[in-house]
Amino acid sequence: MYRGMSRKMISGLSLILVFNAWWACDQLPTSIEDKTKNDALGGESVVVSVLALDFDYSAGRFFVTVKVLSKDSVERVVGEFSFNDSVYAQLTLADDGQGEDILPGDSQFNGIWNAGGIDPAVQSDWGFTATAYSTAGDSASAGTTIHLTPPEPPLIEAIQAPDTLYLDDTDWVLDTLRAQVSHPEGLDEIRDVFFRSKRPSDSNFGAAFNLWDDGGQTVLFIIPLQNDTLRLSSFDAVAGDGIYSFPIALNPAGQTGTTHYQFQARAWNGQITAIVSDSLVILPAASVRNTGIMTDSPSTNQTPWN
Numbered sequence: 001m002y003r004g005m006s007r008k009m010i011s012g013l014s015l016i017l018v019f020n021a022w023w024a025c026d027q028l029p030t031s032i033e034d035k036t037k038n039d040a041l042g043g044e045s046v047v048v049s050v051l052a053l054d055f056d057y058s059a060g061r062f063f064v065t066v067k068v069l070s071k072d073s074v075e076r077v078v079g080e081f082s083f084n085d086s087v088y089a090q091l092t093l094a095d096d097g098q099g100e101d102i103l104p105g106d107s108q109f110n111g112i113w114n115a116g117g118i119d120p121a122v123q124s125d126w127g128f129t130a131t132a133y134s135t136a137g138d139s140a141s142a143g144t145t146i147h148l149t150p151p152e153p154p155l156i157e158a159i160q161a162p163d164t165l166y167l168d169d170t171d172w173v174l175d176t177l178r179a180q181v182s183h184p185e186g187l188d189e190i191r192d193v194f195f196r197s198k199r200p201s202d203s204n205f206g207a208a209f210n211l212w213d214d215g216g217q218t219v220l221f222i223i224p225l226q227n228d229t230l231r232l233s234s235f236d237a238v239a240g241d242g243i244y245s246f247p248i249a250l251n252p253a254g255q256t257g258t259t260h261y262q263f264q265a266r267a268w269n270g271q272i273t274a275i276v277s278d279s280l281v282i283l284p285a286a287s288v289r290n291t292g293i294m295t296d297s298p299s300t301n302q303t304p305w306n
């Protein structure tokens with residue numbers, strides 16, 4: 001229908017139509033914010049929805065986030081926790097920007113219940129109901145449930161480490177400690193994997209060293225040599241595959257004997273595996289074996305090997 005009309009004419013016509021539409025309003029237009037809120041209310045006075053219900057196993061606390069939209073101002077929002085149809089706790093949720101609430105006035109109300117003494121293995125299915133009251137006396141409720149499962153530690157599926165290594169007369173001997181670790185809820189649940197070692201001259205296990213699942217990206221040790229520098233990464237082959245690695249580097253003048261290892265893994269939920277033990281027998285270099293002289297020099301190097 002606009003064929004033959006110039007662009008300028010169409011633009012002028014549009015302006016007149018917009019002006020007429022505005023003039024036809026008998027009151028000032030509502031703000032965009034109000035319009036969005038009224039659309040979301042769908043004709044209701046108050047609308048409540050539970051956005052999040054989580055349980056922090058290490059702290060024994062429930063966290064809730066509830067969204068409330070209301071035609072009138074929100075007077076209060078209350079939450080109820082129930083188990084086996086009995087109410088265990090009531091709390092007031094706030095949209096005040098305090099504590100767990102990030103932004104005041106964004107219609108998201110937050111609350112925490114410190115539910116000390118709950119055993120998720122026994123009390124597993126919890127109900128939560130939020131009720132919002134407006135200043136005009138309207139109210140609405142929404143509920144949800146959460147199934148708690150006892151937090152699980154990671155699982156050390158396998159240790160891959162050499163049983164025996166020979167020192168070299170002149171060069172450092174390199175190898176890798178590897179631990180294959182999983183978690184029933186996925187690799188993201190693994191916080192860290194670490195080991196302690198007891199070298200032949202040690203009477204106790206030493207400090208913990210983390211194994212890395214970084215694809216060998218990080219330089220962990222820089223060892224100055226006579227005419228060179230030895231830079232050691234974790235020797236990890238693939239990042240994020242659940243195989244955690246740590247380099248073994250044996251100094252030509254290092255100790256011989258048996259080094260014992262203790263591996264453990266920790267989940268973000270605080271659960272930790274039992275110790276998995278392994279050992280490495282370090283034998284003298286060929287020249288020393290031939291002369292029958294054993295090397296046994298305690299090292300001052302701050303590494304778990306020498």
Ligand SMILES: [Ca+2]
Pocket residue numbers: 212213214215236237238239240241242243244245
């Ligand atoms: Ca890996």
